[in-house]
Amino acid sequence: MMHFLLLFSRQGKLRLQKWFTPIPEREKKKIVRDMTTMVLGRKPRSCNFLHWKDLKIVYKKYASLYFCCGLDAEENELLALEVLHRYVELLDKYFGNVCELDIIFNFEKAYFILDEFLLGGEVQETSKQVVSRSIEASDMLQEAEVDNSDYDLELGWP
């Protein structure tokens, strides 16, 4: 199974964190630190796999973002690379040419899409069409709701 999935920028800024096993907050921070230093320190065109403690680390860079996941020792590294790729494709399909800013400003969407794709650290649905369709469906629900809601009338902030 996958233990965690992290998205971080070249500067080491964490953009998304998904943990599939219960890990204390302090330990999470340590893992994030280890992953960013380890992965960002790799030379270009190195292989995409590493060993770290008992886990296999698989990472790949897409534009300015690094996608990095930790797997059990018996997992298939190549397929994990394609899990990352499929997630990128799903984000891309949803946002249309996804970029780092989309994920920053719509972080909740990035999590929702991930939940449709991976659950409990395993692939739930591999079909791009099926996942996109269910995300679309929830957006349609949302659209219907937005029409009814008041405009954002928060005091203090424009």
Next chain:
Amino acid sequence: MPAVSKGDGMRGLAVFISDIRNCKSKEAEIKRINKELANIRSKFKGDKALDGYSKKKYVCKLLFIFLLGHDIDFGHMEAVNLLSSNKYTEKQIGYLFISVLVNSNSDLISLINNAIKNDLSSRNPTFMNLALHCIANVGSREMAEAFAAEVPRILVAGDTMDSVKQSAALCLLRLNRTSPDLVLMGEWTARVVHLLNDQHLGVVTAATSLITTLAQKSPEDFKTSVSLAVARLSRIVSSGSTDLQDYTYYFVAAPWLSVKLLRLLQCYPPPEDGAIRGRLTECLETILNKAQEPPKSKKVQHSNAKNAVLFEAISLIIHHDSEPTLLVRACNQLGQFLQHRETNLRYLALESMCTLASSEFSHEAVKTHIETVINALKSERDVSVRQRAVDLLYAMCDRSNAKQIVAEMLSYLETADYSIREEIVLKVAILAEKYAVDYTWYVDTILNLIRFAGDYVSDEVWYRVIQIVINRDEVQGYAAKTVFEALQAPACHENLVKVGGYILGEFGNLIAGDSRSSPLIQFDLLHSKFHLCSVPTRALLLSAYIKFINLFPEVKGTIQEVLRSDSQLRNADVELQQRAVEYLRLSCIASTDILATVLEEMPPFPERESSILAKLKRKKGPGNLHPDLDENRKERSANGGTADHSSTTSNAKVAASPTPSTDLLGLGSTITTQNSAPPASKGTSLLVDVFSENIAAFPVETPVAVGPVADENFSRFVCKNNGVLYENQLLQIGLKSEFRQNLGRMYVFFGNKTSTQFMNFAASVVCQDTLQAQLNVHAKPADPTVDGGAQLQQILNIECMSDFVDAPVLNIQFRYGGTLQNIAVKLPITLNKFFQPTEMTSQDFFQRWKQLGAPQQEVQKIFKAKHSMDTEVTKAKIMGFGAALLDGVDPNPSNFVGAGVIHTKTTQVGCLLRLEPNTQAQMYRLTLRTSRDTVSQRLCDLLSEQF
């Protein structure tokens, strides 16, 4: 895409996020966040009730702040409120918040569970999915308790939508991982297996993950999945590249599902049914054939997906380890990848070949790639690839290529990355020993190791070289000559000084005939290094000097002079000073005969498993053991008759003596055989002291358990003698024991829960540190194999020498399928087992109670009741603990009073105990009075854990 999806509604959130992004410093960010937190807090506390939309927005902001790495201590209640909203987006944000900020606050958990329950029964698939995702994301014990029965029902119900089935399958998988005891197998089990036949490939994919995990734990229950998985796999493999529509990924048919099915099959041995087996072989052949076909796309996704399936197929072939043709084909395929231009493939090929090297069928085929692998070690730019190359060289090493491989690894060591040097050192040391035909080569190799990477040579390595030199007469002269030459270097590593000091101290006489290495020259050479060394090394050198006095009477004066100097006799370090004083005295007063006896050459060490191997195993962790183990296997097949190495190893393990079985130089045991003076007499007899100093001179390492020691059930055995001590998916360990006075006998039952035989089974008992003098546990030898479903019995004889605190550890090692299993369990041999109950009158009791009134004899503990305070249960526990329960002694009838005697070989310790329950406060007060403070303390600790 609908335009509304981006930046919809929650404008305040977007503004806040861009504010944060515009912050120039960490301080500014914190300031902005605090301002926002204050704002949200006031909104939540305000008089005006917030509408769902605002609540959603604020909760989302809190979530954002938390994900930035700041603590959030409010807002949970509002998030929980959102769960019961009937608006999808509000619910969705509520669930997201709960999933990310799991809170063990019990009030909230029940509210959350309630909301989940409502959504699960809503029959709205979107809501059901949200609820299932939440359970899977949080996976807490409370949720498992609430939903472990419900989720399987949803999973197998006929009218459940496909997407809900998928979520339910993985949700159940998560619950099974976190709380396996709560997920009970039932009639749903069989129906889950049939999901492998489902029309919807997404459902099959999710279900396969679930079945694989369940099958690992109880293979028997899911046996029928094998034929279904083979059938499914066969349909996928033979399908055209577009048959599976969207489940075809870059022209590869359902790669995820294929890999999962292949993984599921790795839970089982090759299918027994010939037809199924044939069909599977066909599938594997087709996969191997496809690897040779030209790619259908130039995209890396295509080749990754295709090769992912191929590597998984190879894993299955290796796991089955039964079809020579497939194994050799797999090896050839990997050989092609070794030279592939994709770094990833080279990396994986090296990794996969490591496991292939351990199969008898393919070992030779792997060996043909040696040049490529050596080349990888030299030319790969990526350290993680080079690391895999080292692993593979280690795995493919045997007698025929050992010299070449060791030489290559040694030369790589000079430039190797610091992070992997220690591991390479260990590997070289192991290979050099294992495949040494002539031991001069071995000695040269180890000295080179110290020369090239002295800092990375751990103690185990240099202990081992000494052990081997002492045990082999033929190499002693060569070793002495070689270390003498190596020590000539102006700057040499301290480890070399240690080895040199020890070897010259023992065998310097063998080269003393040569005038270039006369006794005095040898001594001067060693002593020239003395002042540059650390205290332990200097202590070792002092021992070497006293040995010189015996070997070479002609340098006695010179050495005495050195020992007598102020820098020795008045050394600030106690250890060095004491050695100097004692050695000097010894050399002055002892006659030549006595000196010769005391300082005689070390006797051979008992043959034992290399401690270096144990160290490497520790370094690599349990998952990565096969190469070492396979070395053993290959060794046996390669050497034919010389299986004695491994058999003595396992004998040594089974006959676990109280001395640590992996102490490095075996000094502990040799000392005890040489002189039987009790160690307590330190300081009274000079001779004894010399020996006990010798013990300290060469640190004796305590044995180490591999991996964590399981002790979950330990405390259950304090008050009883029979039951299940340990259980995992493969093995169950049961105990039956009886004790009388200071002796005991324990029957250990090892039950093989699988259908496959355990090989190389060995169980040993280790008493660590001080325990080895306090408790003798002798394990009778047992069979090295345990058949599937069978039980193996081993008898332990136990003798309590004196009172003790720690418990011995039962180390179990065996081979299951392709991997070596290591299990360590704490054996429940506790001090109270040696209790003999004593009946006595009230008068006697109080008289003795008063006699044991000294403050250190009494230990008292007040603690909260962990179980219900039932009188009968308490009585049974006290009797089970071993003491006699005395009625009518305590004036307060609700108190319990007990008495007994702890029997050890050296003494008997009378014990009185009193337990006072306070039902109102749910507390106990336990008082122990015995004639020994350590006994009082230990018994109190043991018994207080039981209530």
